Amino acid sequence: MNELGWIDRALVAARPQAVAALLRYFRDLDLAEEAFQDACLRALGAWPANGPPRDPAAWLILVGRNSGIDGMRRRGRTEPLPPDEVLSDLDDAEAALADRLDGGRYRDDILRLLFVCCHPDLPATQQVALALRIVCGLSVRQIARAFLVGDSAMEQRITRAKARIAAAGVPFEAPGAPERAERLAAVAAMIYLVFNEGYSATGAEVAGRAPLCDEAIRLGRLLLRLFPAEPEIMGLTALMLLQHARAAARFDADGAIILLEDQDRSRWSGPAINEGLALLDKALRHRRRGPYQVQAAIAALHARAERAQDTDWTQIERLYAALEALQPSPIVTLNRAVALAKVDGPAAALALVEPLEPALSGYFHFFGLKGWLLDRLGRPAEARAAFGRAIGLANSAAEAAHIRQHLDRLDGAEGPAA
Amino acid sequence: MLYAILCYNSEDDVGAWSKEHHDATMARLGVVQDGLAAAGRLGPVARLLPTTAATTLRKGRDGPLVIDGPFAETKEQLLGFFVVECASLDEAIATARDLAIANPGAGAYEIRPIAVFRPARTPAQTPAADGGGV
Numbered sequence: 001m002n003e004l005g006w007i008d009r010a011l012v013a014a015r016p017q018a019v020a021a022l023l024r025y026f027r028d029l030d031l032a033e034e035a036f037q038d039a040c041l042r043a044l045g046a047w048p049a050n051g052p053p054r055d056p057a058a059w060l061i062l063v064g065r066n067s068g069i070d071g072m073r074r075r076g077r078t079e080p081l082p083p084d085e086v087l088s089d090l091d092d093a094e095a096a097l098a099d100r101l102d103g104g105r106y107r108d109d110i111l112r113l114l115f116v117c118c119h120p121d122l123p124a125t126q127q128v129a130l131a132l133r134i135v136c137g138l139s140v141r142q143i144a145r146a147f148l149v150g151d152s153a154m155e156q157r158i159t160r161a162k163a164r165i166a167a168a169g170v171p172f173e174a175p176g177a178p179e180r181a182e183r184l185a186a187v188a189a190m191i192y193l194v195f196n197e198g199y200s201a202t203g204a205e206v207a208g209r210a211p212l213c214d215e216a217i218r219l220g221r222l223l224l225r226l227f228p229a230e231p232e233i234m235g236l237t238a239l240m241l242l243q244h245a246r247a248a249a250r251f252d253a254d255g256a257i258i259l260l261e262d263q264d265r266s267r268w269s270g271p272a273i274n275e276g277l278a279l280l281d282k283a284l285r286h287r288r289r290g291p292y293q294v295q296a297a298i299a300a301l302h303a304r305a306e307r308a309q310d311t312d313w314t315q316i317e318r319l320y321a322a323l324e325a326l327q328p329s330p331i332v333t334l335n336r337a338v339a340l341a342k343v344d345g346p347a348a349a350l351a352l353v354e355p356l357e358p359a360l361s362g363y364f365h366f367f368g369l370k371g372w373l374l375d376r377l378g379r380p381a382e383a384r385a386a387f388g389r390a391i392g393l394a395n396s397a398a399e400a401a402h403i404r405q406h407l408d409r410l411d412g413a414e415g416p417a418a
Numbered sequence: 419m420l421y422a423i424l425c426y427n428s429e430d431d432v433g434a435w436s437k438e439h440h441d442a443t444m445a446r447l448g449v450v451q452d453g454l455a456a457a458g459r460l461g462p463v464a465r466l467l468p469t470t471a472a473t474t475l476r477k478g479r480d481g482p483l484v485i486d487g488p489f490a491e492t493k494e495q496l497l498g499f500f501v502v503e504c505a506s507l508d509e510a511i512a513t514a515r516d517l518a519i520a521n522p523g524a525g526a527y528e529i530r531p532i533a534v535f536r537p538a539r540t541p542a543q544t545p546a547a548d549g550g551g552v
Contacts, residue, residue: 005439006431013430218433224470228487237470271467271533278471278531281507282486 007047011040014057015137016222020109021061026068027172029116029134029162035068036060042067107226108174114219115183116170118190126161128194128212133158136215145208146197184227188236188292191219195240202398203255213244224279234283235293241276242299245269257398261308273303294323313342330359334366337373346376364393368403380410420461424496429468455539462501465534473507475514475527482518484511489528497525501532 015036022032039060053059117131125147132138132146144154175183198212220237227233249263280296298319305311320336333356341349350373353366360366371386387407394400435443454460469488476483500517504510507529514527 009431009434010428012434013428218430221433221468221470225487228470229485234486274531274533275467275471278467278507282471282473285484285507 004048006052007044010047010052010056011043011060012137014060016110016113016135016219017057017106018060018064019134020113021057021106022064022068023113023116023170024109024172025065027170029165029170031068031072033134034071035064038067038071039064105174108180110222110226111175111180111183111187112171114187114190114223116165118186119165119168121164121168122161124193125197126157127190128197129154129158130161130165131190131194131219132212132215135219138211138215142208142211146205146212148205148208184223184230184233187223188233191216191223192236192240192292194219195244199243200395202251202257202396205396206251206255210247213240213247216240217244229286231283231286231288232290232292234279235290235296238276238279238283239292239296239299241272241279242296242303245272245276245303251398255398257402260302261311263308265306265308268303276300277303289322289326291323291327294319294326298323311342313339317343330356331363331365334360334363334369338369341373341376346373349373350377362393364390364395364399366390367393368399371403371406375406375410384410422499433468451536461538463534463536464501464532467531467533469530471531473511473529475511475518475529477518477523477525477527482515488530489526491526494525501535507531 018039019032019036022035023029026032026035042063043056043060047053114131114135117134118127122130129143129147132143133140140155140158141151143158144151147154149157171179194212195216198209198214198216201209201212217237217240220233220240224230224233224237245268246260246263248269249265249267250258252258276296277300280293280300283293283296298316301312301316301319317336317339320332320339324332324336333352337349337352340352350370353370353373356366357370367386367390371383371390374380374383374386384407387403387410390403391400391407394403451460451463472488474485474487474489476485502510502513504513510529514529517527
């Protein structure tokens with residue numbers, strides 16, 4: 001079975017392109033997925049004996065299209081088939097089809113497939129689930145495990161999301177340049193959402209969700225191959241690679257969070273860092289700054305620091321200021337405050353943080369940082385109060401445990417609070 | 419005669435290898451390389467970053483043109499390669515430009531960052547050597 005692993009990998013790799021083309025032919029997500037499944041079954045029958053086809057995606061599209069049309073005939077569907085010009089080449093050889101695929105239409109096909117997953121009516125978690133199911137081909141069980149829900153609940157969620165998309169109508173016309181740019185931005189945001197679902201996992205969730213980071217990086221590379229000259233797509237892929245490079249160092253054996261400055265940097269992934277830095281280098285040459293590039297540049301400064309004390313916080317603080325200008329948000333300001341604390345000390349950082357309280361009164365990291373700054377300023381009672389608010393807002397046991405350490409230390413130093 | 423042996427495969431496929439499969443494959447390749455190194459037959463070995471990290475300098479009548487992405491034409495053939503230490507992609511592109519000026523006309527240079535590089539190992543540098551290297 002192991003020696004047939006190449007078939008699984010080829011099917012997974014060909015999936016976005018094949019399902020995207022089948023979606024264009026059948027104009028129906030379920031039909032396209034079914035046709036792809038049929039084609040995969042036939043590949044499992046034919047490929048072990050015949051070896052891999054020259055172009056697996058083209059093979060799967062051709063076979064999937066024929067099987068989809070057969071299925072429609074068998075069921076006597078009354079809906080009209082797609083127009084003749086898209087079906088006229090049914091008997092074409094695989095090579096001719098492959099040549100046409102190289103013609104560039106598949107680029108918009110894949111973008112469309114990704115874009116239908118980021119319909120604005122769908123909540124973020126549904127977008128992510130749909131992309132993982134349709135584009136990445138993860139099983140419902142794998143996705144359910146990632147979101148810690150039962151298989152049938154996830155099945156329902158995906159079915160509902162698909163029905164919403166079908167009701168909204170999939171845009172099949174070839175996009176013009178502005179639509180394409182819009183779709184690209186929406187798809188980039190969705191891919192980063194997939195990544196963050198994986199990256200933000202803590203404790204028991206990590207095992208189920210870590211694969212989401214790999215899937216998101218795979219989607220980033222896919223998008224980059226389709227749109228090789230888009231600096232923000234380079235920046236997004238670089239950002240994900242540089243963050244994911246730290247995966248092995250982010251948690252201790254008990255699943256507790258290890259802060260960036262305490263991580264064993266020898267456990268960071270060198271190849272992922274090199275690839276991220278190379279992509280960022282490529283992006284910056286375009287001199288078209290964007291939020292993903294700036295965030296990747298911040299991650300790159302961390303990656304380049306051999307020890308935590310080598311980190312160029314001055315530059316990081318400047319980059320966060322640039323990010324604030326591009327994408328104003330109290331969370332970005334909060335992150336700039338962390339850098340400012342390193343550069344100008346805790347008093348300057350606290351002055352930046354305090355006005356954010358109304359906007360971030362329900363945000364764990366706000367009170368975590370505020371407590372830490374007050375603690376460093378020698379104001380233990382106020383620090384304890386802020387840490388207390390943080391614990392109440394913790395998103396996971398690991399976050400709460402981390403704050404608990406601060407509180408215990410404060411209590412240890414001061415004696416029990418009066 | 420020196421021979422270059424160039425590696426082709428689907429980067430999607432190789433990129434999806436499990437860590438176990440990757441490590442086992444690298445271990446088997448390592449055995450072959452060690453044998454070649456012990457015999458004094460192994461030149462430098464390099465593994466490139468994915469094509470998404472590539473930049474191409476296309477030569478042309480109006481001077482070289484920088485294009486994001488790998489070299490995609492099939493009309494031209496791979497004729498040779500350079501391994502150059504560069505501080506940045508800009509420096510790598512400048513270096514390729516120098517090459518293009520020295521050898522103007524048609525063709526292209528694909529600039530690919532190297533992920534793993536092992537310099538040539540002569541018998542003197544390998545554990546299996548008997549000390550005869552210069």
